[in-house]
Amino acid sequence: MDNLAAMFHYSSSSTSTSPAAALSSQLSLNMTNHYSHADHNYNNRYSSYTQSDDDHELRLIGENKKGPSDNAVVADRISPSSNSFSTGDGDDLNTSMASTKLNVRKGEKKIRKPKFAFQTRSQVDILDDGYRWRKYGQKAVKNNKFPRSYYRCTQQGCNVKKQVQRLSKDEGVVVTTYEGIHTHPIEKSTDNFEHILTQMQIYSSC
DNA sequence: CGCCTTTGACCCGCGC
DNA sequence: GCGCGGGTCAAAGGCG
Numbered sequence: 001m002d003n004l005a006a007m008f009h010y011s012s013s014s015t016s017t018s019p020a021a022a023l024s025s026q027l028s029l030n031m032t033n034h035y036s037h038a039d040h041n042y043n044n045r046y047s048s049y050t051q052s053d054d055d056h057e058l059r060l061i062g063e064n065k066k067g068p069s070d071n072a073v074v075a076d077r078i079s080p081s082s083n084s085f086s087t088g089d090g091d092d093l094n095t096s097m098a099s100t101k102l103n104v105r106k107g108e109k110k111i112r113k114p115k116f117a118f119q120t121r122s123q124v125d126i127l128d129d130g131y132r133w134r135k136y137g138q139k140a141v142k143n144n145k146f147p148r149s150y151y152r153c154t155q156q157g158c159n160v161k162k163q164v165q166r167l168s169k170d171e172g173v174v175v176t177t178y179e180g181i182h183t184h185p186i187e188k189s190t191d192n193f194e195h196i197l198t199q200m201q202i203y204s205s206c
Numbered sequence: 207c208g209c210c211t212t213t214g215a216c217c218c219g220c221g222c
Numbered sequence: 223g224c225g226c227g228g229g230t231c232a233a234a235g236g237c238g
Contacts, residue, residue, distance in 0.1 A: 135211055137230060150229070154209085163229095209237090216231075222224090 117177035125149070125164050125174050130186040133162065144168040158183045 133151035141148045148165040160180035167173040 134209080136232095138212075139228065139230095142227065148228085207238105211236075212234085214231105214233095216229105218229085219227095221226090 114181060115177065115179045117175055119167075119173050119175050121172050122174050123172075125166060131155070131160070131182065141165060146171075153180075153182060155182070155184045 132154045134154045135149055135151050137150040138147045139150070144165065145168050146166040148163055151162045151164065153160040158180075160178065160182050162179065163175075163177040165175050167175060
């Protein structure tokens with residue numbers, strides 16, 4: 001398993017769902033549409049991770065993971081200090097800023113959404129994961145010459161968000177952070193992430 | 207016309 | 223209290 005480094009931590013006090021289940025139930029990656037611009041053999045690469053070409057390395061990054069590795073940027077961002085979550089199921093479409101930034105309604109504890117990130121080596125920033133996203137913000141990031149983009153799932157009632165940013169120290173790496181659980185089926189017919197996960201397991205067992 | 211992106215302003219938490 | 227950084231809003235404009 002040289003090309004594929006999968007690391008995963010799952011931190012959520014709102015659900016007992018396992019990381020893999022959470023991922024596979026809500027995430028499905030379609031690497032064909034966008035990646036076709038940069039690398040039309042992307043799917044083939046995923047189905048046969050035997051080449052040494054490391055143009056598209058996929059990593060899962062754990063929340064709260066701290067360390068000196070190149071994941072530090074991600075780890076910092078999703079560290080417990082950034083508790084900007086809403087409820088776990090994306091069923092609250094709070095409109096007030098305060099209630100969306102923190103999950104504090106009166107008398108309720110803060111409940112963190114499941115949040116996970118992964119890195120891909122790619123020329124393009126936006127991975128087509130099969131869901132439709134609307135961009136709602138972009139911010140400059142400290143110590144990073146690339147901005148971070150904020151996206152929300154366009155499905156009504158689905159409050160899943162994602163952040164996309166490119167690493168300054170390695171321009172080939174795109175970090176995508178997902179937050180929340182989709183409350184609806186995937187919109188596009190794609191290769192399911194479960195399939196990718198299965199492949200990851202296969203390769204990780206090598 | 208509907209959906210999306212852009213972008214400046216605003217809010218909030220946190221460290222000093 | 224203040225400043226900084228991160229996250230979000232919302233108006234304006236673009237595009238198919």
